[in-house]
Amino acid sequence: xxxxxxxxxxxxxxxxxxxxxxxxxxxxxxxxxxxxxxxxxxxxxxxxxxxxxxxxxxxxxxxxxxxxxxxxxxxxxxxxxxxxxxxxxxxxxxxxxxxxxxxxxxxxxxxxxxxxxxxxxxxxxxxxxxxxxxxxxxxxxxxxxxxxxxxxxxxxxxxxxxxxxxxxxxxxxxxxxxxxxxxxxxxxxxxxxxxxxxxxxxxxxxxxxxxxxxxxxxxxxxxxxxxxxxxxxxxxxxxxxxxxxxxxxxxxxxxxxxxxxxxxxxxxxxxxxxxxxxxxxxxxx
Numbered sequence: 020x021x022x023x024x025x026x027x028x029x030x031x032x033x034x035x036x037x038x039x040x041x042x043x044x045x046x047x048x049x050x051x052x053x054x055x056x057x058x059x060x061x062x063x064x065x066x067x068x069x070x071x072x073x074x075x076x077x078x079x080x081x082x083x084x085x086x087x088x089x090x091x092x093x094x095x096x097x098x099x100x101x102x103x104x105x106x107x108x109x110x111x112x113x114x115x116x117x118x119x120x121x122x123x124x125x126x127x128x129x130x131x132x133x134x135x136x137x138x139x140x141x142x143x144x145x146x147x148x149x150x151x152x153x154x155x156x157x158x159x160x161x162x163x164x165x166x167x168x169x170x171x172x173x174x175x176x177x178x179x180x181x182x183x184x185x186x187x188x189x190x191x192x193x194x195x196x197x198x199x200x201x202x203x204x205x206x207x208x209x210x211x212x213x214x215x216x217x218x219x220x221x222x223x224x225x226x227x228x229x230x231x232x233x234x235x236x237x238x239x240x241x242x243x244x245x246x247x248x249x250x251x252x253x254x255x256x257x258x259x260x261x262x263x264x265x266x267x268x269x270x271x272x273x274x275x276x277x278x279x280x281x282x283x284x285x286x287x288x289x290x291x292x293x294x295x296x297x298x299x300x301x302x303x304x
Contacts (some may be wrong), residue, residue: 021050025062025071026057031156031176031260033061037199038075040301055197058153060092067096067204073203075105080197082190083134085250089200090264091291092219094252101219101294103201105301111136111155112197113186114177115169116162120185127158128171131197134170138191142245156180173303190229198298217247219293220269221264222283234286238279242270264293273294 024042026104027034037051054071056062059285065071072074077086079163117123120143126133130151132142140147147169155172159180162168169185177184224231239246248266269276271292284290 021024022069022073023052023053023054025054025065025074027059027062029154029156030055031173031179032154033107033109033173033197034075034077034199035195036061036173036175036303037077037105037301039105040105040107041073041075041201042209044299050180054096055155057087059088060165063089063099064203065090067098072146075199075201076161077131077197078104078200079248080109080131080135080195080239082192082195083131084133085264087252090221090250090252094262094291095204098204098289099114099202100205100292101200101296102203103296104217104296104298105199106196107199108194108196108303109135109299110186110188111170111171111190112177113173114159114162114172114180114182115185116166117169117185120144122167123169123185124167125150125165126169126171127152127161129153129155129157132165132171135190135192139186141187143186143259157208157256160215175303185207190299198239200294201296202294213297215270215272215295216268216297218267218269218276218295219264220280220283221262221291221293222287223260223262223289224286226257226260226286231252231286234264235283237284238282239267242279244276244279267281 024038026038062074066068076089078089079085125148127150132155156176158170179188245268250264254260
């Protein structure tokens, strides 16, 4: 059966590597098409509009934390659901036609990649201009014309675009990794007997209610359900109003979690079950 996987492009991004890792877990690799999109929001919207079957999008980096555009877009698109999480090790390289580091005046990359290498950049390229791009491969096309420019990207991107590697493993922490979500429409997430290890929720709370967050957190604590992550995001309606994203180390189909969600609904303004899924460690390509 033919299948399409949307991811942040162009070809050579870490999101494409995660999409390849997901494709390799499936049986009919020859019938699976990878579809690059220019932004994470457009990647998710492609699935919501039926233009792709699933999207592979970054949600959290071990150094820089959450990818907020992924969380914000998932909140907006009710028809999407998380099916799987993939953890991909990330090793950055500086690609450039410059003869040495001293000749580099400008460095392009995705804001997350720039942040993950900020210590290295401050030490070895303290005076360069840093220019954010939509992805780690977007600016590679300019390096041929701009000999004093560099881009932070992957070794795989260097091979694909035949670009020189000026420095490698430049991320500040060697155990750098990014968690990606595989997201599909609700109808594509088939019910099965497999027990899932994680569940993600998103909720909003009544405004100006003292201690409004306390009771939802107590609901999980009283049941011994561990929260592996809690993240707040502004509602974009009014200053000081927030949404909350929670990751539970439990299966949404378990009676314990179902009871917690039922009680949680009585305290929230809006409650969304983003999906129940397993987490898979994968490798770079």
